[in-house]
Amino acid sequence: MLYLVGLGLGDAADITVKGLRAVQRCSRVYLEEYTSVLTVGKEALEEFYGKSLILADRELVEQRCDEILENADVSDVAFLVVGDPFGATTHSDLVLRAVHAGIPYTVIHNASIINAVGCCGLQLYNFGETVSMVFWTETWKPESFYDKISKNRRGGLHTLCLLDIKMKEQNIENMMRGKKIYEPPRFMTVPQAANQLLQIIQRRREEGEELGLTEDTVCVGVARLGSEEQVIRTAKLCQLESCDLGPPLHSLVVTGRLHPLEVDMLKTNAEPGALENLEMIDSSTYVS
Amino acid sequence: MLYLVGLGLGDAADITVKGLRAVQRCSRVYLEEYTSVLTVGKEALEEFYGKSLILADRELVEQRCDEILENADVSDVAFLVVGDPFGATTHSDLVLRAVHAGIPYTVIHNASIINAVGCCGLQLYNFGETVSMVFWTETWKPESFYDKISKNRRGGLHTLCLLDIKMKEQNIENMMRGKKIYEPPRFMTVPQAANQLLQIIQRRREEGEELGLTEDTVCVGVARLGSEEQVIRTAKLCQLESCDLGPPLHSLVVTGRLHPLEVDMLKTNAEPGALENLEMIDSSTYVS
Numbered sequence: 001m002l003y004l005v006g007l008g009l010g011d012a013a014d015i016t017v018k019g020l021r022a023v024q025r026c027s028r029v030y031l032e033e034y035t036s037v038l039t040v041g042k043e044a045l046e047e048f049y050g051k052s053l054i055l056a057d058r059e060l061v062e063q064r065c066d067e068i069l070e071n072a073d074v075s076d077v078a079f080l081v082v083g084d085p086f087g088a089t090t091h092s093d094l095v096l097r098a099v100h101a102g103i104p105y106t107v108i109h110n111a112s113i114i115n116a117v118g119c120c121g122l123q124l125y126n127f128g129e130t131v132s133m134v135f136w137t138e139t140w141k142p143e144s145f146y147d148k149i150s151k152n153r154r155g156g157l158h159t160l161c162l163l164d165i166k167m168k169e170q171n172i173e174n175m176m177r178g179k180k181i182y183e184p185p186r187f188m189t190v191p192q193a194a195n196q197l198l199q200i201i202q203r204r205r206e207e208g209e210e211l212g213l214t215e216d217t218v219c220v221g222v223a224r225l226g227s228e229e230q231v232i233r234t235a236k237l238c239q240l241e242s243c244d245l246g247p248p249l250h251s252l253v254v255t256g257r258l259h260p261l262e263v264d265m266l267k268t269n270a271e272p273g274a275l276e277n278l279e280m281i282d283s284s285t286y287v288s
Numbered sequence: 289m290l291y292l293v294g295l296g297l298g299d300a301a302d303i304t305v306k307g308l309r310a311v312q313r314c315s316r317v318y319l320e321e322y323t324s325v326l327t328v329g330k331e332a333l334e335e336f337y338g339k340s341l342i343l344a345d346r347e348l349v350e351q352r353c354d355e356i357l358e359n360a361d362v363s364d365v366a367f368l369v370v371g372d373p374f375g376a377t378t379h380s381d382l383v384l385r386a387v388h389a390g391i392p393y394t395v396i397h398n399a400s401i402i403n404a405v406g407c408c409g410l411q412l413y414n415f416g417e418t419v420s421m422v423f424w425t426e427t428w429k430p431e432s433f434y435d436k437i438s439k440n441r442r443g444g445l446h447t448l449c450l451l452d453i454k455m456k457e458q459n460i461e462n463m464m465r466g467k468k469i470y471e472p473p474r475f476m477t478v479p480q481a482a483n484q485l486l487q488i489i490q491r492r493r494e495e496g497e498e499l500g501l502t503e504d505t506v507c508v509g510v511a512r513l514g515s516e517e518q519v520i521r522t523a524k525l526c527q528l529e530s531c532d533l534g535p536p537l538h539s540l541v542v543t544g545r546l547h548p549l550e551v552d553m554l555k556t557n558a559e560p561g562a563l564e565n566l567e568m569i570d571s572s573t574y575v576s
Contacts, residue, residue, distance in 0.1 A: 009397060013306035016296060016398070020305060084399060086406030092553050095409075099556055107407045109297060109399035109514045110304070111372060114412055116397040118374030121383075124402055125420070129445055130413040155439070157417055226397045265380050268387055 002069065002098045003078040004085035006110025009226030011040045012048035019108040023049050026078040030056040030068055032091075034167045036082035037187075037249060039227045045080075053080070057168055065094055072103045087112030111226060113251055117160055120220045120232050121265020122253060127160055128152030133193050133252070134164045135186065146200045149254050150212020156257035156285070163188035163250050187248035190221035190233075194240040194252070201237075213237065213254060218274060218288040220253040220266065221245050235271035236288070243271070257285040290357065290386045291366040292373035294398025297514030299328045300336035307396040311337050314366040318344040318356055320379070322455045324370035325475075325537060327515040333368075341368070345456055353382050360391045375400030399514060401539055405448055408508045408520050409553020410541060415448055416440030421481050421540070422452045423474065434488045437542050438500020444545035444573070451476035451538050475536035478509035478521075482528040482540070489525075501525065501542060506562060506576040508541040508554065509533050523559040524576070531559070545573040 003022040008014030015023070023029055031042060031053040038045075042053050056079070060067065068079060085091055085107050098105045118124045129152060131145040149159045166186040174181045201211060215238035223231040223245035231245045240252070258266075258278065263286060267275060278286040291310045296302030303311070311317055319330060319341040326333075334341050344367070348355065356367060373379055373395055386393045406412045417440060419433040433449065440447045454474040462469045489499060503526035511519040511533035519533045528540070546554075546566065551574060555563060566574035 006399065008304060010306070013309070014304050014397075016302050016304050017308060018298070018301040021301070084403045084406065087403050087412065090406070090411055090549075092409055092411075092549055096549075096552055096556075107514075109302075109404040109407070111294065111397035111399060112403035112412075114403040115372045115375050115400035118372065118378070119395045119397070121380055123378055123380075124375065124400075125418040125450075127417070129416055129443070132413070151443070155417070162413075226395075261378075261380050261384075264384055268384075 001076050002072045002103055002105040003076065003108060004091060004095070004105060005078055005080050005108045006084040006087070006112070007038060007080055007082050008110040009038070009083060009113065009116055010224070011038055011227060012045050014110065014226065016108060016110060019110065020049065022076070022106070022108060023051055023078050023080070026051070026076040028054060029078045029080065030054045031080045032056045032061060032082070034058045036165065038082055039224055039229060061091070061094065065097055068094065069098055069101060069103055072098065073101070084110050084112035087114055113162065113225060114160065116225050117222060117251065117253060119225070120222060120234075120253065121268070122158050122220065122255065122262050123259065126156070126158050126256065126259075128155060128157030128256070130160045130162065132162045132164070133188065133196065135166065135188055136196060143200050146197065153212050153254070153256045158256045159254045161193060161252040161254065163190070163193050163252065165249070188250065189248075190223065190245050190250045190252050191241050191243060193250070194219070194237055197237060198241060216277070216288055218255045218258070218266070218278070220255065221250065222253070223247070223250045225251065232269045233271060234266040234269055235274045239271050239274060255288065257281065257287055259285055289364050290360045290391055290393040291364065291396060292379060292383070292393060293366050293368050293396045294372040294375070294400070295326060295368055295370050296398040297326070297371060297401065297404055298512070299326055299515060300333050302398065302514065304396060304398060307398065308337065310364070310394070310396060311339055311366050311368070314339070314364040316342060317366045317368065318342045319368045320344045320349060320370070322346045324453065326370055327512055327517060349379070349382065353385055356382065357386055357389060357391055360386065361389070372398050372400035372402075375402055401450065401513060402448065404513050405510060405539065405541060407513070408510060408522075408541065409556070410446050410508065410543065410550050411547065414444070414446050414544065414547075416443060416445030416544070418448045418450065420450045420452070421476060421484065423454065423476055424484060431488050434485065441500050441542070441544045446544045447542045449481060449540040449542065451478070451481050451540060453537070476538065478511070478533050478538045478540050479529050479531060481538070482507070482525055485525060486529060504565070504576055506543045506546070506554070506566070508543065509538065510541070511535070511538045513539065520557045521559060522554040522557055523562045527559050527562060543576065545569065545575055547573055
């Protein structure tokens, strides 16, 4: 049996009882380490589970996943994923390979940022399409996430922005030389994400475009959601550019139409002025 | 401390280790029982947790929540919610009352249908706004969910449809007489949901409306997601009307644009013919 086990979002104790039992009966346990991270590392998980973990980077999962599936038809193998196994990313490919090899699989779900973000007080059924924001480079500055956020806002919907994670990056020199030497991991912060959005807004304003969001749009920065060190901060987009939310992982929510109960929840963690000057657009909702 | 603890979706063992520890140290433990249900009842949870549970119906949570919060500033109280505490519904009001009473609170997240539905093989970031479908009555047949599904589909997005749950309903006679006698709980099934959608499609076709979805739209019916008795069935909408998925809870997904990898995943549980005649709309996506 292949077990795909979600680890939740905080630390080792966020695994479910069902997940922990599965891990403890497996002969091999892989920890997927390239799409997300917990606030604790491999060693803390090994101690908590009482099992050794094999780190699974993108190359192992995407190029050599036969190793993961080896003997999984006759023994139990676990594949651990931060959040939910089918959360912010997908491991459909691994599942399909298991299916085609005749290996049964079981998914043990857990919280994902996709649903846990509801704790900021915004209603999950008022979210539109989720977007991913990538680190810009000198030569590659995609803006498609901005257009999706604008579209969601025009429909009155909030947008969860998942922020880029770079694990095992090679610099150009090492890549050219074929050296497997990697840069330190990088995690996009809320201020970095806010900065990229503000640059797009400025550029498009100069081009005379009608803006779907502005410097004054109410946003929510979340960091280490679900852990004891969780931070949630509601602020105007321009305020978030200078909001230090601490270590990773960070996510950003751009709000759409706000229900008064949502505003009340946001007030519990809002920067001064963040929720001023909201425009009442009908008797029951506000926009920024 | 007020703990809001998500129970996940399947049975007693889907609670997280952190959640179980919190429950076991609380002096009172409430089980919210009106927005969702597990595949096991109160007694199975009590045995697993080693604690007595107090059932919390809508009236207790919405009208008498001071009882829940009583002494929570000096002792520990847990409020258990199937799925995630901020998942398909919201308990913002309870949280706000705690905040205003100076009671600290902690959220212990878990899987929700909102993220767990990803296990059917559809990518979560391709979902648009989530909708709720209510039981129609003789005199009240709302169709707003149809319009949201259509809008999502026009944007290429999938739609998660949460299906109605009726707990502690009174019939009109008992309501008029003020008798607190309740009907048995009702849970909307996938065939019932499909039937309501098909009625809307037929009516709107007769009115000459351009349809956002049809009898042939590919849908996914899910039942008891995350439990050992989970069923996932991919079928055309008209096929789902006669698909018995067994006991509750059910949810329905109406697909939008399909990526080939999504199609491959859906094939693993598709009814005959369900994925035939998909139209290729660009080199990488299909629609039904």
